[in-house]
Amino acid sequence: MNLDLAFAPLIPLAALIALTLAGLAVAALCVFGRTRGAWLRAGAIACLLLALANPSFTREDREPLRSVLPVVVDRSGSQTLDGRKEQTDEVRRQLEVRLQGLPNTDIRWIEAGQDAQASDGTELFSALRDGVADVPPERLAGALFVTDGVVHDAPPDAKALGFSAPIHALITGRPDERDRRVALTLAPRFGIVGQSQRISFRVEETGKGLGRPVPVIVRRDGEEIERLDVNPGEIASVDAPIAHAGVNFVEIEAEDAGNEITTVNNRAVLPIDGVREKLRVLLVSGEPHAGERTWRNLLKADASVDLVHFTILRPPEKQDGTPINELSLIAFPTRELFAQKIDEFDLIIFDRYARQGILPIVYFDNIARYVRNGGAVLVAGGPDYSEPGSLYETPLAQVLPAEPMGGVVESPFRPELSAVGRKHPVTRGLPGSQTNPPSWAPWFRMVDSRLREGDAVMNGPDERPLLVLAREEKGRVALLLSDHAWLWARGFDGGGPHVDLLRRLSHWLMKEPDLEEEALRARAQGKSVTIERQTLKDDASPVQVTLPSGATRTVTLVQAEPGLWRGVLETPELGLHRAEDGAFTTLVNVGPANPRELSEAVSTEARMRGVAEGSGGSVRRVTPTPGALDVPRIVAVSEGARASGADWIGVRAAEASVVRGLGVLPIFSGLLGLLLLVGVFALTWAREGR
Structure with a gap:
């Protein structure tokens, strides 16, 4: 019980102060002027001022609050090494027994660090703050940590804790670890x-x-x-x-x-x-036609493409009287492009190009060699591909996948995906391809040809090959046997997916990994690994996944859409996983590439020493002894007392309390106050009346 004196003035404080000063002045004059009854007058003035100040005795009935002792148990990945988990479990068991005898204290167990590998290390102090967020600092008796010392959020000193109580760390592990x-x-x-x-x-x-x-x-x-x-x-x-x-x-x-x-x-x-440097593309346009700028506009809109474009409007043999000053001042650098610097290009496009005496035959042989060495060529042909002067009549025919049959089909038709085209990443899922016939605009002309090699991913009427993709040794070739793709670009009859088609086509030729028709990929989200197999085959083999520990898992893939098979593995481990199906191998990392939790796995006392000793606590190893662990005794200590010894650690007894009752006894109110005032003034009157 606490007894305190309190005041509740009956008049404003400023008025009370003024009256007090006036009363002191009057009393001083009486005392120093040796007036009869001066001290009784001073007492009467004092009693009057006290009555106006309204003093009272306040009694508080307080009940002490129980202390709270958090015990943070480290369950991070490093605690699973070298028998530390068993040590931790044994330390906790012994603490549960020893803490039962701690008077007036609630024990709060906090399991922490389970997600340490997936986050930025072991954060035990964050777990401590979260675990005692509802506890006033004055009620904390301290904190115990059971850990290997691999803690990544330990403050450098005790000032950052937010409370004043001893911190003790019990370190698991061996002192001679390698x-x-x-x-x-x-x-x-x-x-x-x-x-x-x-x-x-x-x-x-x-x-x-x-x-x-x-x-x-x-x-x-x-x-x-x-x-x-x-x-x-x-x-x-x-x-x-x-x-x-x-x-x-x-x-x-x-x-x-x-x-x-x-x-x-x-x-x-x-x-x-x-990342690739800018992809270099050479676009050579031949005979002018309505869709001449389709390829140019598409490639110029791609920030990753560096385009070099030449248009052959006037072959050398043409003599039409055009003034010299109206001709191009830039000669077509054929030798530089097709002999000296051909290997610097990632893709060469011939758009309705026919032999016009511009390129010597030997340069077409260079282009074929460029393809075999890893280059890429796209031929977008119209009637020029089936007429005399066709590119098929040059050495480039060695790598072209379709042979012209000498005719041109000129009737409306809707391009359709072939069975292979529905699986191929260049054409799979093109907007509008889901219906039969496709919901895109028709074309009106295509070259009649015969497939020699490669895959016809789009067909014209009577299943004639319309878009053919082929590989030639290290390189790739694409053949588009119609010059009417521009109808889609112009929005004719609703248009079509020309941007998707032509962009995928050009990037497949330039070996974009996401467009490989045969590939094994894996990606991680949390601890789920999604495995995808892109293939043109009718099924996909199971995938063997090797975990970082060397353990293996088998994942069966199911078809998600034509040409794409998928499976999911819930992995128990973090780190680099290897997936292989006999034909392809891929890697995927789960969690951080190099988990901070295991980068320094040796148990240590150093990281906890600063904050523990700064709070008056201690850091010590629970070194195994024959048959048991060396877990210290736990005792309650008072504020300011020593908190650790050779075989014991101390926790502070909290001094917090809560008010359960409140009593107020006014001094100058009611009969008591009246009697005091009347008595003092009566004595003053009696003294002066003598």
């Missing part, structure tokens, strides 16, 4: 396809018996690219070639040191996004 890890020091995120990116790393070691040069293997997309020996602690560098657009996985793996607590961190994974 570990070897790879740490990246220079990790580029992007690289230019066809070039190399420099990666720097360091091999770090903890424990006895280490320090010798370490064999290291570097792989890209699972393929070994370099072996080297690295001195621990020194920075080493490798140049990794960026082979393709999209993610290139570079792995750097150090040899197992033997008797390590984990080998997961012996390997560092670096995903590098391969």
Whole structure:
């Protein structure tokens, strides 16, 4: 019970202060003027002022509140290593027994760190703040942590805690642990396809018996690219070639040191996004026609394409009297384009081009060789492809997949996807292709031809090949046997998906990975790995997935749409997964590429020492003893007392309380106040009346 004196003035405070000053002045004059009854007058004035101040005694009945002691148990990935999980479970069991005898204290257990690998490390102090967010700081008796010390959000000192109570950390693990890890020091995120990116790393070691040069293997997309020996602690560098657009996985793996607590961190994974420099396209337009600018407009609108466009409007043999000053001043650089710099282009397009004496025959042989070495050619032909002077009458015919039959079909027809075309990524799912016939505008002309090789993904009337795609050794060829695609671009009769079709076609020719007709892909979302198999075949083989630990899982794929098969794996592990179906192999990383949780897995006392000792607490290992763990006793200590000893740790007894009752006793109110005032004034009158 607390007893306090309180005031509740009956008049405004300013008036009370003024009266008090006036009363003090009158009393002083009486006392120093030696007036009869001066002290009684001063007492009467004081009693009157006290009555106006309305003093009262306040009594509070308080009930002490129970203390709250949070115990944070680390369940992160590093706590599963080297028997630490069993140590943690045993420490918790012993704490449950010992904390039962702690007086007037509620124990709050907080399991933390389960998602440490998927996040940015172990965050035990964030879990502590969340777990006691409803507890006033003065009620906290302290905090206990059961952890291996691999904590990534420990504050540097106790000032950041927000409460004043001892912090104690019980460290699991062994003091003689060995570990070897790879740490990246220079990790580029992007690289230019066809070039190399420099990666720097360091091999770090903890424990006895280490320090010798370490064999290291570097792989890209699972393929070994370099072996080297690295001195621990020194920075080493490798140049990794960026082979393709999209993610290139570079792995750097150090040899197992033997008797390590984990080998997961012996390997560092670096995903590098391969980006292409601007794709260089050469567009050669022949005979002028209504759709001449269709290809130009499409390619110029693509920011990733660097277009070089030539139009042959006037062959050399044409003599029509056109003044020289009206002719182009730029000669067609045939030798430079088709002999010297042909390999610099990613794609060459011939749009209604026929031999007009501009290109010597030997240059067409160069173009065929360019295709076989990995280049790409697209021929968008009209009647020119079946007439004398056709490109099929040049050495380029060696790589062209369809032979003209000498005629042109000139009647309305709607282009249709073939059975292969419904599976091929260039034409699969084109808007309007779902109906029969397709809901797009008709074309009116196509070249009659015979398929020699490749796949006809679109057909014309009587299933004549209309769009043919083919591979020629390392290169690719596409043949569009109609010059009426511009009708879709102009919106004739509702138009058609010309942008989707022509863009996919050009990017397939330039080897866009997403448009490969035979491919195995995998992507991760959370711990779900979605595996997709793109194929033109009628079925897809099961996929074998190798987890980071070396365990394997088999995923059966089901058809999601024509040409695309899909399966989902719920993986129990984080890290780099390898998927293969016998024909293709792909990699996918689940979670962070190099989980911070396991990058430094050796148990440590250092990270918790600053905040624990700054709060008056302690950090100690629960070193195994024969048959048990060395878990200290827990006792309650008062504010300011020592909070740890050789075999014990202390928690503070909270001083918080709650008011259960309140009593108020006014002094100058009612009969008591009246009697005091009357009595004082009566004494004053009696003294002066003598």
